[in-house]
Every structure is written in C-alpha cells, then in structure tokens.
Amino acid sequence: MWRGGVLHGARIAYETWGTLNEARDNAVLLFTGLSPSAHAASSPEDPSEGWWEGMIGPGLAIDTNRFFVICVNSLGSCFGSTGPASLDPATGAPYRLNFPDLSVEDIARAGFETLRSLEIERADTVVGPSLGGMVVLAYAAQFPGATRRVVSISGTAAASPFAIALRSIQREAILRDPDWRGGAYTDERPPATGMRIARKLGMMTYRSAHEWRERFGRQPATEQTPDDGPFAPEFAIQSYLEAHARRFVRAFDPNCYLYISRAMDRFELAAHGGSHSAALARSRVERALVIGVESDMLFAIGEQQRLAKSFEEAGTATSFAPLQCIEGHDSFLIDLERFGREIRAFLNR
C-alpha cells in the first residue's frame, strides 16, 4: 500500500462495455465516486440501470462502438473489491480496522493492475468524477505513460479544508455511534444513526441550495413515519433527505466508508514530485480535460480551475470546462447533456 502495509490476495471487481481492439489501445478506464459500484451502465449480463447510465454505450459520449470501457469498484469499497468488510485470508474474519491504511494512490494502483491483468499497457483515457477525479490524478502521477489522456471531473488535486471538515464530521457521526463498536458492528445492528447523518450531510453538499429552492421550496413533508416523535419532519426537503438516508444505511459498509473518506482528505497530488504541475509533468499525459461545476460547494470550481492550470504548466494540452449546472457536485450524474457534450468532444479529438 502507498502508505505502508500489505494486502494479500486483493481482488478488484470490474465491469466492461465494448470490445478491446487488436492493438489493445482503446481502453477507457473509469473510476467512481465514493460509494458507487463498478456497474456504471446496464449490460446484457446486468440490465439494471448503472450509476452513469446514458453516458456509456453505443453512440453515447463514451462510445462503446469505439472504446473498451472498464469501470472498477474502488479498492477499499464493498461491491466486490477487497475492503475493510472483506475476509482477511490470514484470519478468516473481516478485516474491519485491521485493513491497512488506504490512500487514493492505492485505488489508482488497483485500476492500473486491473488493466495489466487485461494485458493493456496503456489506456487511451482514464476518467473519473468526484473521488474518481482525484484517482485519475494519482494514476497519472504514479504510472507515467500508462494513459494517453485523462478526464478529471469535479475533482481536486488536494482536498480543501471545507471538504475535510464535512467528511470528518460525517466520520465522527459514525465513529461516535455506539453501534459502531470500534468497527466491530454486527450485520443486524450497523451504526445506522451515524450512517444516516453522514448520508444526509453528503446530500447537502452534493446538490445546491439553488436547486433545492426550485425543487422543494417550503413544501410540506411528504410522509410521516410512526417513530417520528417530537421534532418530526415538517418540510419536503426533510423527507427527501430521509429517503436517501434510509437507502444508504444498509447499502454501504460503514468501515469502508470511513477508510475511503479519510483517503480523500489525505490526497495531495504534490506529494508526487513537489508541486501539482511537477507531479503532472511526470505523468506524460498528452491531453487533459478538467470539468467543474460552478454550483459545486464540495469540490469548488476554483479547485478545478487551479488543476487545469497545473496541467498547462506541466505542458499537457488542457481543456477546462466550467459548467453552469445548478445541481452542484452531483451534476455529472444528472446533467448528462452538458457533461456528455464535453466528454464526447474531448474523446473525439
């Protein structure tokens, strides 16, 4: 692992779309945000909707008639890849807090090794939104020449104090939930309160105040639940957060969440060469597309602007696309038209 520690027999779950060409040079490697699985788009094997449905497919922005697309579940996550919830082969019990320190660099390496296992020496493009937008930078800095192009979406070269504050409060909510039990929670009784609060906070920073004003305003709560008790929800925005929190509690493993969340705080591209531009110069990336959203409060547009500047200083041919979506950080999941246009144009060059 990048910060020391060893992981034996790690597995990486991935899905693919399209066909690898004979030259093995049409691979697009896709990293995800904090919580999604490798199921970025539906396929004959799994027709359920993917987290980036509409972006990947024949004739779509990431065109599977042309590219062989590989999406990896992050190392440290809980959807098939090895993480804190996986069984430690040395003990037969889940790793939990015995999982080694995870870094964004390790997530990048896991993607790199996945390509190697597919006998792909060099990716055409490495793409990632949010956490993935950081992972692509760690990928480029660690493996010079291992990708021709990168697309970093709503990411950052180093977490801002605002994002660190948010994530550390989310982690604290989990860590202080009595049901967390030092990481040894049971399936029957996960730290549900901590995960609920973490998810609600996430939702606050994934969208924008502007979008919520248009979408929810001060409409009343849509449903009451039997256990609401005093101080029950009264507004639609509270019902919306509640619905998201409930879905999340059993969908994601709390220890995995803690590990990945902390890795995001710690990431600092400048650790690979002394400055952001020096790290990027090492990468030998030919072309970079940096996308940001003006209403993003978690990964602020200034961070993508500075990243694009660092790419330019590194001598990379760089496109910077500041988008005026109102959906905040999550815009890449929603405004497929604006994002698709930028990604398509970049990949078609």
Place this chain on the structure above:
Amino acid sequence: MWRGGVLHGARIAYETWGTLNEARDNAVLLFTGLSPSAHAASSPEDPSEGWWEGMIGPGLAIDTNRFFVICVNSLGSCFGSTGPASLDPATGAPYRLNFPDLSVEDIARAGFETLRSLEIERADTVVGPSLGGMVVLAYAAQFPGATRRVVSISGTAAASPFAIALRSIQREAILRDPDWRGGAYTDERPPATGMRIARKLGMMTYRSAHEWRERFGRQPATEQTPDDGPFAPEFAIQSYLEAHARRFVRAFDPNCYLYISRAMDRFELAAHGGSHSAALARSRVERALVIGVESDMLFAIGEQQRLAKSFEEAGTATSFAPLQCIEGHDSFLIDLERFGREIRAFLNR
C-alpha cells in the same frame, strides 16, 4: 404563544447600554442569533467581552451617546430568559419538552413586552443578525407602529430548504444521541455527541470555504487528544472544529437548541398578511436597512435581496447592503468595519 400554548410567568433577561431620553423615543432593541446571551457588549456591571463588542458603545456604530440600547436573550434560550431548561412553576421541574411550541413570533413578542415594561411605546430601531434578522421582521409584522426603523442582518423572510436541511440534521444528531433521553438528559450526561456534531456543522455553514482555505489550508492538526483513537484528526480545520464543539457542549442547553432551531425553520413572514410585502406594509416601518453577505451559504444573499425588494414593495424607504466579506454568515461578528459603516450611516439618517 403564537402557535397556541400558554407560558405562565415568563421572564426575559436583557441588558442595556446608554440612557433612555425623556421622550422615551431613542431605544434600539437588539435581538440575537441562535445561541448568544443578552451580553452584546461589556459594561461597568459586566466588563467581560460581549458578542458584538466594538459595535455598541459611545461613538461606535450603535452609539450609546445617542441611543438607549436593549439586547434581549431570546425567549426559549437559556441565559436568563424562560426556555425549555427553566423550571415550570406548575410542576417545579424543568419544562423540557413540555415547553410550548416556540416560534420566531414569540421571540419578537418577548422583546416587544420588554420595551413595554420599560414604558417604551415605540422603538427608534429594531436590529437583529441571523435569527435576529428574522425576529425583527416578525416584530414589525406583529406590532404595527412599534418601531420606526428596522435593520435585518443576514436574515431571511422564510427559511430556505438548504437551511432547513442543515438545521434538521443538527437536530437529528441531538435527538438520536442516546444521552438525549427524550429530552430528559441529566446535567452530568448531556447529549454531548449530538451537540458536538450540531456545533461543528454550524461552524461549517457560519464561515466560508474561501476563508478556511486562506486560514487553514491543509495545515496539520494542532493537537492530539488522548481519546482520539482510530481516524484521529489530522488537519488544522479539524482541531478548529473540535475546539468550538467542546466549548459549546456545556454552554448551551440541548432542548433550548432544538426549540429555537425548529422555530427558525418554521418562520414564514408571509403568514402575516398573505405575502412578504403585505406583511411588511402592515408594519408601518419608515425605513429599513437589509444587510447580506455574498459568501453566506446559510442565509444566501439572494434571500436578503428579495427581502429588500419586499420592503420596497411595501413602500418602506429601503437600503440594501450586499457586503463582500469572505467570512460567510458570521461576518457580522468579525468584519465590524464594513458592518459598522452601514449601520452607522443608516442610524445617522
């Protein structure tokens, strides 16, 4: 109470500065944000620093050579005014959740009754920041003619869904803390985790990402504590939040916090007359100053802009001051120069 319910023998704590003139028409009534006491400035009786020290005093923006300034501790709070932590005279035990439903209107009325008890029929100006910026509107709408002027600072005519989301997550952290015990927590064991998380979240939205980037960047944590355990703080921003959280836990009563926080969500000026401007037209306020801060994420500048417009539609002579401070919602506590200039100019008219 405005929403029904009765409170017997309520008391309001207040402090005053300056002298009431013979005409009894030089009163400036000051409402506070969510958590401060009535101690807005030092005085011979209490030389400790007030929460708006430097703003109120001889020759200062709120000039006590000219004005008789009264600051009230909000009804429902815990610094001398009656609130959920006070003893219910009917039972001799604290009200806790038996305290009647509290509204912003009740906080305004408590200030109005305080002036009446001082035999002041009409205030020269009613001033308030944050929650106080909402209370001044409730005051104006409920008591036509009871103030000549108002100053609403970083307030709103109705809480936004973003602010409701933030506050409802803060409340949830307290409500789900096992030590909250349905409001029946003990002095020895308050819901410290919930209050800590609520305060840290508050701090995130009281300041701005920009200020934090300049002030903290990615500097390391300034101190470690013995019980930090796994996932201990690593960055200075975490130490900063931690220090604020610790100070808050025993400084403010959790049930009071819940009551006032919910009152802020519920406030809707349009309830007093059908629209914001109709409510303000009833008030017979002659002049209004509305101040907002462009970096405020909790009470966004658009809210103050719309409020100023409502005052104008109501026929009030209105000044709108959008300030370019970087300290976010809390700017009124920090940038005394910019705020003082606006308030002084308005009061001198």
